[in-house]
Amino acid sequence: ETGVTQSPTHLIKTRGQQVTLRCSSQSGHNTVSWYQQALGQGPQFIFQYYREEENGRGNFPPRFSGLQFPNYSSELNVNALELDDSALYLCASSLNSGRAGELFFGEGSRLTVL
Amino acid sequence: GENVEQHPSTLSVQEGDSAVIKCTYSDSASNYFPWYKQELGKRPQLIIDIRSNVGEKKDQRIAVTLNKTAKHFSLHITETQPEDSAVYFCAASEEGQGAQKLVFGQGTRLTINP
Numbered sequence: 001e002t003g004v005t006q007s008p009t010h011l012i013k014t015r016g017q018q019v020t021l022r023c024s025s026q027s028g029h030n031t032v033s034w035y036q037q038a039l040g041q042g043p044q045f046i047f048q049y050y051r052e053e054e055n056g057r058g059n060f061p062p063r064f065s066g067l068q069f070p071n072y073s074s075e076l077n078v079n080a081l082e083l084d085d086s087a088l089y090l091c092a093s094s095l096n097s098g099r100a101g102e103l104f105f106g107e108g109s110r111l112t113v114l
Numbered sequence: 115g116e117n118v119e120q121h122p123s124t125l126s127v128q129e130g131d132s133a134v135i136k137c138t139y140s141d142s143a144s145n146y147f148p149w150y151k152q153e154l155g156k157r158p159q160l161i162i163d164i165r166s167n168v169g170e171k172k173d174q175r176i177a178v179t180l181n182k183t184a185k186h187f188s189l190h191i192t193e194t195q196p197e198d199s200a201v202y203f204c205a206a207s208e209e210g211q212g213a214q215k216l217v218f219g220q221g222t223r224l225t226i227n228p
Contacts, residue, residue: 004157033214042120042203042218043158056213059115090157100146100165100209103216105157 004093004106012112018079021109023091025072031096032074033103034066037088049074050096078111086113116141118206120219128227133194135222137204138186144206147180147187148216153200161202162189165209191224199226 005024013019025032031050035043045058049068063079072093078085088110092103117140127133139147148163164171164178164187171178175194180187191198201223205216 031214033216035216040221042118042205042221043216045215045217048213048215050213056215058215094214096214100148100207100214102148102160102163103158103214105159107157 004091004104006089006091006106006109008109009107010110010112012114013081014114015081015083017081017113018077019081019111021076021078021089021091021111023074023076023093023106025074025093026104029093029095029104030072031094032068032072033092033094034074034076035090035092035105036060037090037108039087043090046076081113083113086111116144116206116208116217118204118217118219120204120222122222123220124223124225126225126227127194129194129196131194133191133198133224135189135202135204135224136186137188137206137219138184139206139217140185141206141208142182142185143208144217146207146209146214147178148205149178149189150203150205150218151200152203152221158203194226196226196228199224 033048034046037043047057052068067075088108090108091106120137145166150158152158177190204219
């Protein structure tokens, strides 16, 4: 069974740039969620994708957008980067069964915005 | 929206002693409460969860209690071991409402002293 993998693991950008982070779901999972974890804080929900559609969103501006592909992998795109976007971005996959259950997280992509 | 408060932010106990971490939530509609453990530089991993139809759940040295009336839940770790040292996050969500959006607490850094 392949776990959740994310890329890149680390990256540095400057203010105003755009970034794309990628996530491969765990085998058999059809749902992907993205979380932002600032240093010393708990993860914050950005959005969730199920069957290639966004089906839930947290309090993040529209410059945070995403995609889910037919193979259930996913991308997180952030435009017009701000210093406060510096954080660990975690992808989590799960099986949408209509019942809450375990989220399987990746190791994360650490983004630094200068 | 839901808000989860977690205490304490840091906790240091002697090996073999018990550790207790407490969380409160604000939204009475929340009905699913997982706990995640995050070791330094690693991904969060589910260690135990509880649904609102039960008051307590145990798994070996780990137990979680839930008081729906008071809107608080707690993690209890008995006979602590050095490998229990990590950051622990509580979370809450409302099951069955589309996206599984977990609202996390701020985290508790647990240190087990030998």
